[in-house]
Amino acid sequence: MAQSHEVAEREAHQGHVRTRDKEATRQRLLDAAETVFAEKGYHGAAVDDIIQASDSSKGGFYFHFLNKEAIFLALIDALTPKLEAAVDSAISAEPDPVAQLDAALRIALETFTRHRRLSKILLVEAVGLGHGFDEKLMQVRGRFSAMIQRRLDLAVQAGRIPPMDTETVAWAWFGAINEIVVRWLITGQPEQLETIFPTLRAVLLRSVNALPPAATEGQDQHE
Amino acid sequence: MAQSHEVAEREAHQGHVRTRDKEATRQRLLDAAETVFAEKGYHGAAVDDIIQASDSSKGGFYFHFLNKEAIFLALIDALTPKLEAAVDSAISAEPDPVAQLDAALRIALETFTRHRRLSKILLVEAVGLGHGFDEKLMQVRGRFSAMIQRRLDLAVQAGRIPPMDTETVAWAWFGAINEIVVRWLITGQPEQLETIFPTLRAVLLRSVNALPPAATEGQDQHE
DNA sequence: CCTTACAGACCGTCGCGTCGGTTTGCAGCG
DNA sequence: CGCTGCAAACCGACGCGACGGTCTGTAAGG
Numbered sequence: 054m055a056q057s058h059e060v061a062e063r064e065a066h067q068g069h070v071r072t073r074d075k076e077a078t079r080q081r082l083l084d085a086a087e088t089v090f091a092e093k094g095y096h097g098a099a100v101d102d103i104i105q106a107s108d109s110s111k112g113g114f115y116f117h118f119l120n121k122e123a124i125f126l127a128l129i130d131a132l133t134p135k136l137e138a139a140v141d142s143a144i145s146a147e148p149d150p151v152a153q154l155d156a157a158l159r160i161a162l163e164t165f166t167r168h169r170r171l172s173k174i175l176l177v178e179a180v181g182l183g184h185g186f187d188e189k190l191m192q193v194r195g196r197f198s199a200m201i202q203r204r205l206d207l208a209v210q211a212g213r214i215p216p217m218d219t220e221t222v223a224w225a226w227f228g229a230i231n232e233i234v235v236r237w238l239i240t241g242q243p244e245q246l247e248t249i250f251p252t253l254r255a256v257l258l259r260s261v262n263a264l265p266p267a268a269t270e271g272q273d274q275h276e
Numbered sequence: 277m278a279q280s281h282e283v284a285e286r287e288a289h290q291g292h293v294r295t296r297d298k299e300a301t302r303q304r305l306l307d308a309a310e311t312v313f314a315e316k317g318y319h320g321a322a323v324d325d326i327i328q329a330s331d332s333s334k335g336g337f338y339f340h341f342l343n344k345e346a347i348f349l350a351l352i353d354a355l356t357p358k359l360e361a362a363v364d365s366a367i368s369a370e371p372d373p374v375a376q377l378d379a380a381l382r383i384a385l386e387t388f389t390r391h392r393r394l395s396k397i398l399l400v401e402a403v404g405l406g407h408g409f410d411e412k413l414m415q416v417r418g419r420f421s422a423m424i425q426r427r428l429d430l431a432v433q434a435g436r437i438p439p440m441d442t443e444t445v446a447w448a449w450f451g452a453i454n455e456i457v458v459r460w461l462i463t464g465q466p467e468q469l470e471t472i473f474p475t476l477r478a479v480l481l482r483s484v485n486a487l488p489p490a491a492t493e494g495q496d497q498h499e
Numbered sequence: 500c501c502t503t504a505c506a507g508a509c510c511g512t513c514g515c516g517t518c519g520g521t522t523t524g525c526a527g528c529g
Numbered sequence: 530c531g532c533t534g535c536a537a538a539c540c541g542a543c544g545c546g547a548c549g550g551t552c553t554g555t556a557a558g559g
């Protein structure tokens with residue numbers, strides 16, 4: 054309300070048909086949906102809840118989205134690249150394939166920690182909805198697995214780890230990380246998600262023989 | 277319908293109050309619920325669907341169960357021990373802790389394969405329901421993780437694997453297995469769940485240093 | 500004949516999606 | 530520069546189906 058001071062009208066050359074602020078409304082809807090879905094789950098969230106959490110209306114909602122399912126899917130499509138970009142950019146900074154794997158794990162845990170609502174939606178609420186949801190679900194998980202697999206393949210090519218079925222291994226890695234995060238999302242344990250990073254790191258790296266077997270460092274629970 | 281020939285009345289000594297066949301009806305309801313929930317998910321399944329799939333009625337249903345939530349929880353409570361027992365008995369036959377881990381994995385995959393509906397409900401449909409469901413969800417997953425952890429602890433004690441935070445490792449293991457199974461449940465890949473056993477086995481055992489690092493056997497997809 | 504086990508009609512609610520109406524802002528025109 | 534028309538954007542009351550749960554009734558059987 055208060056910040057509705059008129060914005061400087063840009064892109065006057067192409068946006069010749071525009072009434073109040075279409076994109077802003079759509080974004081408010083999406084933001085509200087993120088909050089509500091994360092709090093109450095897909096089925097628990099009523100469209101009216103989203104309406105109220107934004108300050109839009111039924112009409113506005115159905116002007117921007119076909120139905121409840123559509124906004125949920127749109128939300129996922131909006132959130133996934135955020136995560137991907139965050140992780141991928143952080144990874145690319147590392148030169149060594151194994152270090153990349155390492156960085157990916159750390160960044161992933163960090164990102165999940167900082168975006169609880171987002172994580173809850175992507176990893177918990179999106180499961181078990183049926184229909185076309187399953188397809189989207191696997192698509193999202195596939196993206197993440199593919200990221201891992203890509204790094205594994207590089208590590209194999211670099212001779213840093215032995216050849217293996219990297220696709221399956223990537224799935225397993227994702228599953229392991231996912232489980233830890235989900236447990237943290239539902240029960241609040243551990244309080245700081247990062248505390249288990251050393252253990253998880255050790256487990257995952259050992260699983261691909263990227264860690265010297267004699268190395269005892271970092272695999273104990275504290276320190 | 278056709279098989280409703282009167283069964284020989286047994287346990288006449290204890291079941292003195294019983295009209296037609298209480299337990300059988302309850303069981304039919306549970307069986308129907310298993311089918312329907314697995315097919316359509318928790319929210320997608322209507323109580324009337326369950327009624328119809330059994331051949332009971334609204335009255336019968338609400339005589340046996342407080343509400344829809346109750347039968348779902350009861351179903352989970354009934355299914356979990358089945359899985360546990362199957363895996364646990366097969367495991368106990370093995371003398372060596374590492375061999376136990378090995379057997380557990382093989383049996384688990386086998387059991388999941390043979391009970392698709394059951395697995396779907398336990399691992400997919402039960403996720404993201406909120407309320408007291410989350411509690412039950414984590415309880416079930418905790419049971420499975422605890423099974424793994426127990427064997428890991430034994431292996432540590434036996435000196436077969438180095439000391440580690442077995443709780444976290446058990447979570448990671450469960451997560452990895454879970455992911456593979458869920459992927460198989462939703463997309464149908466791989467066609468035979470057992471085909472990835474060698475890879476998964478190698479990954480998991482290596483992750484706890486239970487596999488000689490030089491050993492290349494079993495980590496490739498076939499032979 | 501009274502309780503247990505079940506049948507099935509019925510009811511109330513809740514939530515999605517619609518639909519007529521209203522506002523906003525821009526374009527065209529004089 | 531105001532007036533006017535028009536369409537995009539938005540509002541909110543209502544409809545309507547679906548589904549969970551209740552309630553009255555009834556067959557079995559001790």
